Amino acid sequence: MVMLVRPMTGRLLDRRGPLPVLLPAMFVLALSMVLVATMDGPVGMILAGIACGFGMGVILCGATVIAVTIAPPGRVPVTASTFYIFLDGAVAGGPTLLGLVIPLTGYANLYLGLSVMLLGTAALFTALARAGHFTVDDAEPAGAITGGAPV
Numbered sequence: 001m002v003m004l005v006r007p008m009t010g011r012l013l014d015r016r017g018p019l020p021v022l023l024p025a026m027f028v029l030a031l032s033m034v035l036v037a038t039m040d041g042p043v044g045m046i047l048a049g050i051a052c053g054f055g056m057g058v059i060l061c062g063a064t065v066i067a068v069t070i071a072p073p074g075r076v077p078v079t080a081s082t083f084y085i086f087l088d089g090a091v092a093g094g095p096t097l098l099g100l101v102i103p104l105t106g107y108a109n110l111y112l113g114l115s116v117m118l119l120g121t122a123a124l125f126t127a128l129a130r131a132g133h134f135t136v137d138d139a140e141p142a143g144a145i146t147g148g149a150p151v
Helices: 002-016 018-038 042-070 073-130
Strands: none
Touching: 002 018, 002 042, 018 042, 018 073, 042 073
């Protein structure tokens, strides 16, 4: 699912901007976590997996675009590598840390708590996007294709 939504996400981000594209994806991802917490049959888990793949695919693609777009032209390669270093750290460390919480909360409450955290993140993202924090002030291209060199 992640690979299916990436090409569509890039075009939507170009046409509509980050807020109308990423906000619904955050809600779909939160819904997938609620489904995981509440469903016990295979159909519910398959729907949760589809929703999770859609949400994560759009969010990761959009977050990468935002990071590279708002970076100064000469810092695009460093920005992209820093983004992926932190993403790799979250992918490696997140499950380990959350695994320590499971004995205290159980799986269902863990996923419900994560969905609430994601909705809080969506509210913060909305406030920052409306305040203009994800727009580029320069008309100069970021130079992502040329590695930061002037075009």
